[in-house]
Amino acid sequence: MTDRTAPLLEVRDLSVSVARDGTPTRILRGVSYRIYPGETLAIVGESGSGKTIGALSVVRLLPPGAKIDSGSVLYKGKDLAALPEEELRGVRGAGISMVFQEPMTSLNPVLTIGLQLAEPLMEHKGLSYSEALPACEKLLEKVGITDAGNRLAQYPHNFSGGMRQRVMIAMALACGPDLVIADEPTTALDVTVQAQILDLVDALKKESGLALALITHNLGIVAQRADYVLVFYAGRVVERGPAEHFFKSPSHPYSRALLNSLPKMSDNPGEPLKTIEGLPPSFDEDLPGCPFAPRCPEVFDKCRSAEPPEFRTGERRGSKCWRGEPGFKP
């Protein structure tokens, strides 16, 4: 049994930059968090805020031009940010596996689904293709694809969007990982299949202490499934804390604005939805102050001149907003 009180993964002060036209642009700035065994950590936030880059940097699968500038990624006593490439390859797909954001571009169009699903089993478990096939069939069934035997012989273009996404999930679960990092894994799934997949993951969490880092824009899933939430804005974690606090008493004004723009089943179709005015800051310009200040409805002078550090707002809770500074009076 795994020790569930020690963190499975600890990301410390991670900074990542991407070279654009030769000049490095800082994308992630000092990101820190922990994931414990059996926990679902949800990562939410603005499009382009660095959620995907943050996830990819854990297993160092960054796009060309991107690099880790500083920080560490501790996993089983090793710093993945400094581990030699060969050792890291043993971790990827086995201990830590990924479900990538674009299922269309991450499957190989000229290989059958069966071959691609068998790949991790052949690489990490030393199985032959024919030995891996029964396991592949079971995996497909587990993610709700019927007629799995026949489906293994098909190619990605024969699958619907949601079916390709489920193949990616099946691949990530193939080798019984400790941690799955899933980037928008259910955007192409209907809500019943989505529930089935998340139930499957929940069962694995209980059974084997699987941990899930889930990047999603779907706050319904976060509310129903997550234990802990990280809110990203402009490359920073601007709020973190247990899921129930995020929904009941969000500390950061960006979190509040995000929760407000959610269409609800009870909304009146005639009225425009609430949005967050303005655009996020460009990564190229280094403005002083809080990155959310230009759009923040609760902004005051200090926000424009100095960037807030994280203020603790409770047990495993923090927020990067000057309004959380001890002694702050509105």
Next chain:
Amino acid sequence: MPVILNIDNVTKRYRKAGGLFSSGGQLFTAVDGVSLALEKNTTLGIVGESGSGKTTLAKLILGIEKPDSGRVTLDGRELSSLSGAELRLARRGAQMVFQDPYSSLNPRMKIIDIVLEPLRAAGEKIADGEKTAAALLERVGLKPDALLRYPHEFSGGQRQRVAIARALATGPGMILADEPISSLDISIQAQIMNLLNRLKKELGISYIFISHDLAAVRYLCDFVAVMYRGCVVEYAPAAELFRDTRHPYTRLLLSAVPDPDPARKTVLEERRDGSGGPGPQACVFSDRCPRAAEACLKKRPDYTEAAPGHFVRCVRAEAGAN
């Protein structure tokens, strides 16, 4: 109300297994006798099971795939009878916005060329490209300084606006959007939904909106069709579908929407796991339906008008019971 699109008993089959070279093999029915009509200046939502044929239906509407039987009539022209230049002309009337704004814009093309592409594809002569493109961008709330930039310089939401501007170029009567918002953050989702509604008012456009996001569908759509295993199992005005749900699959779907309030735990309607699928004569949902009866296995229920404008494929609806 005049109809812009009519789908009449359309069926599309694919070969089941065996890759590129096998000629035999069983057929799989991806779209199974679907009939739908889209009235001018309305939004039709298509929701349903993953793999139920929504994208295939979209391809049939755009003439990308040809139906094995049935007819698609767009603005009075039957698509399956057209080819070459005629088909290109007809296609101008319907444009597509894809799910993924990252892969649907060519990274090597400048925004101006992306936006004008449908006009060029239709063989149109463009007098002042810059002016035309700038006007299209303005419609979707982007500034003209975007014209000479490339897609990677824009956020996901901005790229989706570019995709919508491109779809507007030929002045289509209809836009087909397959999951246009699910990859965007919620605030941008709300912006795009507001934009779609504004364009509908300003330009009198009709939409087909394919989505798994039922709250968005309820918010945006006038009518909703629910698909299951290639069939439309329920169709109704949106407000009515959500208020007076008739088909057990629709009910299951609505019960599974994860509630964004952690205090309210989502509890799925009772369900059975379909194993082996329904028999050839049976109702397509019979193997998973919690209330399947003997009759459901014997005969596939007709598509019945259970209430004015509300169609259901379920024996209980036929009998008038609920």
